[in-house]
Amino acid sequence: MKYLLKEGIVVDPKANSAKKLDVLIEGSKITAVAKNLDCSGLEVLHLEGCYVFPGFVDMHCHLREPGEELKETILTGSRAAVKGGFTAVASMGNTKPPADSSAVISLIKEKARQASFPVYPVGCATKGMAGLEPSEIGELVEAGAVAISDDGNSIMNGEVLRRVLEYGQMFDIPIISHCEDTNLSGNGVMNEGFYSTLLGLQGIPNAAEEVHVARDMILAGLTGARLHIAHVSTAGSVALIREAKKRGIRVTAEVTPHHLCLTDEAVKTFDTNTKVKPPLRSKEDQEALYEGLRDGTIDAIATDHAPHRRDEKETEYNVAPFGISGLETAVPLVWEHLVERKLLSPVELAQKMALNPARILGLPERVIEAGAEANITVIDPSLKLTVDVSEFVSLGKNSPFDGWVLRGWPVMTIVSGEIKYSRQLQKI
Amino acid sequence: MKFKRKDVLGLEDLTVEEINLILDTAEPMKEIMTRDIKKVPTLRGRSVITLFYEPSTRTRSSFELAAKYLGADTSSIAIATSSVQKGESLRDTAKTLEAMAADVIIIRHSAAGAPHLLARWVSARVINAGDGAHEHPTQALLDMFTIREKKGGFQGLKVAILGDITHSRVARSNIWGLTKMGAEVRVVGPATLIPPDIERLGVKVYYDWEEGLKDVDVINVLRIQLERQKKGLFPSIREYTKLYGLDQQKLQVAKPDVLVLHPGPVNRGIEISPDVQDGPHAAINEQVTNGVAVRMALLYLLMTGGEKDEISA
Numbered sequence: 001m002k003y004l005l006k007e008g009i010v011v012d013p014k015a016n017s018a019k020k021l022d023v024l025i026e027g028s029k030i031t032a033v034a035k036n037l038d039c040s041g042l043e044v045l046h047l048e049g050c051y052v053f054p055g056f057v058d059m060h061c062h063l064r065e066p067g068e069e070l071k072e073t074i075l076t077g078s079r080a081a082v083k084g085g086f087t088a089v090a091s092m093g094n095t096k097p098p099a100d101s102s103a104v105i106s107l108i109k110e111k112a113r114q115a116s117f118p119v120y121p122v123g124c125a126t127k128g129m130a131g132l133e134p135s136e137i138g139e140l141v142e143a144g145a146v147a148i149s150d151d152g153n154s155i156m157n158g159e160v161l162r163r164v165l166e167y168g169q170m171f172d173i174p175i176i177s178h179c180e181d182t183n184l185s186g187n188g189v190m191n192e193g194f195y196s197t198l199l200g201l202q203g204i205p206n207a208a209e210e211v212h213v214a215r216d217m218i219l220a221g222l223t224g225a226r227l228h229i230a231h232v233s234t235a236g237s238v239a240l241i242r243e244a245k246k247r248g249i250r251v252t253a254e255v256t257p258h259h260l261c262l263t264d265e266a267v268k269t270f271d272t273n274t275k276v277k278p279p280l281r282s283k284e285d286q287e288a289l290y291e292g293l294r295d296g297t298i299d300a301i302a303t304d305h306a307p308h309r310r311d312e313k314e315t316e317y318n319v320a321p322f323g324i325s326g327l328e329t330a331v332p333l334v335w336e337h338l339v340e341r342k343l344l345s346p347v348e349l350a351q352k353m354a355l356n357p358a359r360i361l362g363l364p365e366r367v368i369e370a371g372a373e374a375n376i377t378v379i380d381p382s383l384k385l386t387v388d389v390s391e392f393v394s395l396g397k398n399s400p401f402d403g404w405v406l407r408g409w410p411v412m413t414i415v416s417g418e419i420k421y422s423r424q425l426q427k428i
Numbered sequence: 429m430k431f432k433r434k435d436v437l438g439l440e441d442l443t444v445e446e447i448n449l450i451l452d453t454a455e456p457m458k459e460i461m462t463r464d465i466k467k468v469p470t471l472r473g474r475s476v477i478t479l480f481y482e483p484s485t486r487t488r489s490s491f492e493l494a495a496k497y498l499g500a501d502t503s504s505i506a507i508a509t510s511s512v513q514k515g516e517s518l519r520d521t522a523k524t525l526e527a528m529a530a531d532v533i534i535i536r537h538s539a540a541g542a543p544h545l546l547a548r549w550v551s552a553r554v555i556n557a558g559d560g561a562h563e564h565p566t567q568a569l570l571d572m573f574t575i576r577e578k579k580g581g582f583q584g585l586k587v588a589i590l591g592d593i594t595h596s597r598v599a600r601s602n603i604w605g606l607t608k609m610g611a612e613v614r615v616v617g618p619a620t621l622i623p624p625d626i627e628r629l630g631v632k633v634y635y636d637w638e639e640g641l642k643d644v645d646v647i648n649v650l651r652i653q654l655e656r657q658k659k660g661l662f663p664s665i666r667e668y669t670k671l672y673g674l675d676q677q678k679l680q681v682a683k684p685d686v687l688v689l690h691p692g693p694v695n696r697g698i699e700i701s702p703d704v705q706d707g708p709h710a711a712i713n714e715q716v717t718n719g720v721a722v723r724m725a726l727l728y729l730l731m732t733g734g735e736k737d738e739i740s741a
Binding site: 192193194196197198199200201203269270311314315316317318319 | 440517518519537538539540541542544545559560561562563595597600623624625626628629
């Protein structure tokens, strides 16, 4: 198959440029990128006014398979990903059973092959995600794990984490930390602050995250491991990471669209779709996250897509599970709330959502140049739509953004040359 | 003035005018309670369901009697808190009660916000009888009714709320109501039981009882849940009583005519000493009477809008 993407604004994060160019795709590769490419005899897709990005990578999502297929499957999650503009995802290992064996990693890879979408599994850091003994990291990596993590279950024992980091660094993979001191977070369900006081809900203090961010980076320094901090949510964490990077600690960090777009004030309605870990924080924390993104302290934007069944969320705030279904709203949320407000340029967006996550996970580089794999995300900045969870292809309809009007939706997603999603062609 | 709300979920939402209307309406209701035949036909043919996910004696009986004195039919459902996780979901229960044609559902639940969800799911009117540590509007209204009766009003009144503020729905509802009505509200308790940023609700925070209770007109003593001690929120019952238990000595720093309230049930000799509890300043039993009157007023206003003039008949 051979086709031309005509006159889109091609974003090149390496050259720090965004220029109107044509992109020729043949088979799975980009074969030419230039002005006014000859299009005679070619299928031409007109992209005037649209941004053509290197393919976005979601480095943090939960596809729930195996074990919780009523929440999501690798197939439905993959379709949600391409509709959301992602050309690859990393799926967290807190499945049932957890991805602490090569068997589960292989199953995920096989299901991804059937869904014909690149799902990169994250293996568990400890056996059964119990935080007691390191998992067989070597075998997990050999089976295809691109990172290891006990996401959701913070490793509370510092000695165990030290051994995981020390052992894991031999395989040149990132160790992803969900930073939460579970003694400090306790039974908390939202951010500790004015709104938890107002609502009488138990709070989770910023310190519950920051204590572990500090500890984990100190242990990364001790072991030389490559540490990636998942879903940074507090101003204190941003400051700690900034300082550790200055000291040369091998640490990277991500932030979620929901922490960038919502604060704990949103919990006031008792909408359980606002219940997420780490919790939605204060306005001051959010400002610090913006600053962290701008100055490079935070490397990536990742969804932490956490689909749940409708009935699980239609319940008391204390009882509902944590998590937001995020794959299908990430791009327009970030566009509307950061790019439109000039907090992030399109080039920076490409770094945070394509280049950096691929680099951190060691995936093929995300670039738009001749010879590169044709992984492309096309965004229409003028397309303004209302979020409607009933239209989600994800099984998880648990979004606090239902009804939000956003600009900057993905309109085409190309994975290895194949158009996986096209709004115009109504293809998904 | 008409009362136009569908539900009463908290004092945060109520206006000064609505609070005054409820308190004014509770006065003739209290008179009904003094009659030999304590029953009027105002709400005849209406159904009131109490749905309690937490054990309660006084609030539940108070609501049921209030409904019965006004002629409504009542039914009660008690669900052990432990079944919340595995039993029928709140939503399914809500739909069941809706199908039984309940006019009013009175809900108490250990989870903050449960009444708010219920109110969204059913067309019946919903009254919050206490949700977690969030709000307990009828308790605050009966406290305010008692204060108004004893003190004549709220403007400029100094009210101290003493004890575990963090876990108290009574405290939150009182803070909303009293600050709206112009009282000066203080919260007094140990730092571990005062939630962050509560000053933003317009109250002053005191850890020291001597400063906190100085010259106050009203002290509302909260019940201390003894299991909080196990969680390390205070070192011992003994020390709590010493520092925050209301006794004669602490009462001395307040105004000479200080009014002492307690939402009950009382841990005798812990948060309040027996001589204060049974002494002349305390109005704890009157609060219970006023509770029925206030709940009658609320049921009446919710179901009729306050236009039926049958209560004085």
